[in-house]
Amino acid sequence: MVLNEKINVRAVLFDYDDTIMDVSEARNYARQVIAYELSSITNFDQDHILGVIKDVEIRMESVGQFDRRIWFKEVAKALNVELSIDEINKLVRVYWDSWRLRSRLFPDVMPTLSELRRCGFRLGIVTNTDGEPGLKRGRIRRDGIDEFFDLIVVAGDDTKYVKPHPEPFIRALHILGMPGNEVIYIGDRVSTDVPGPKAVGMYVGIIKRYNSLNTGDINDNINPKPDFIINSLFELLRILECL
Ligand SMILES: [Mg+2]
Structure with missing residues (x-):
């Protein structure tokens, strides 16, 4: 995608999961651990449960529901099993512990953040809630990069609406x-x-991680469109002339 205007900005905001944090393994691993846990208390095999978890995940994310307690209640309903509140809470704990164990920073993050700081940009994160107040912010703190950022907006915790709604971006501005x-x-x-930041006049760049991404996602019918697509954050340094 070609940039047809010079981008002159003073602040750079980032999404968190799959942009800064490589959570592809974490997501899979956490699902598998839950499937294992549920297979030990039900008669279903892990593959079947895994399929149910994935379906629920897609359905919940599409409506902006990130609370894993709700997710696992839905999984239990789909499997037609009764789970107590304690059992649900245990699943949620095990899920996030597994997630943390397998998530890591993409290797281009630290060098890019350092360079952007050196060039005088203000830095921030605008991310959606993990479904429970404080959970996402705690995760960012434990991942050890919160000190790089001037602001962290957790949509759904700090705001009423989650992305793609513009409210979290209005808050950041x-x-x-x-x-x-x-x-x-x-x-x-x-x-x-894309829709939220575009609605408030920001520039938007999409990063393709894992060499895959939903490029089906990016086509001529998309509206609004991102201003550019990159494969690595190092390309961002060039775009912002921070070299
Ligand atoms: Mg993301």
Whole structure:
């Protein structure tokens, strides 16, 4: 995708999962652990449960529901098994512990953040809630990169609406004290990461992680469109002339 104007911004905001954090393994591993746990208390085999979990995941994410307690209640309903509140809570704990164990920073993140800071950009995260107040912020803190950022907006915890709604981006602009056209947002999902920031006048770049991405996602019918697509954050440094 070709940029047809010079991008002159003072702040760079990032999505979190799949943009800064490589959670592809974490997501799979956490699902598998839950399937294992559920197979030990039901008669279903793990593959069947895994399929149910994936279906519920897609359905829940499409309506902006990130609370794993709700997810696992839905899984139990689909499997037609009764789970107590304690059992659900245990699953949620095991799920996030497994997730943390297998998530890691993409290797281009630290060098890019350091360079952007050196070039004087203000940095932030705009991410959706993990479904429970404080959970996502705690995860970011434990991942050890919160100190790099001037602001962290957890949509759904700090705001009423989650991405793709513009509210979390309005909140970020308010904290920065900048107009939208002085800010750029980098995310990995066209459906959730483009409409919100575009609605408030930000530039938007989509990063293709895992060499795969939903490129089916990116086509001529997409509206609004991202301003550019990159394969690595290092390309962002070039776009922002921070070299
Ligand atoms: Mg993401």
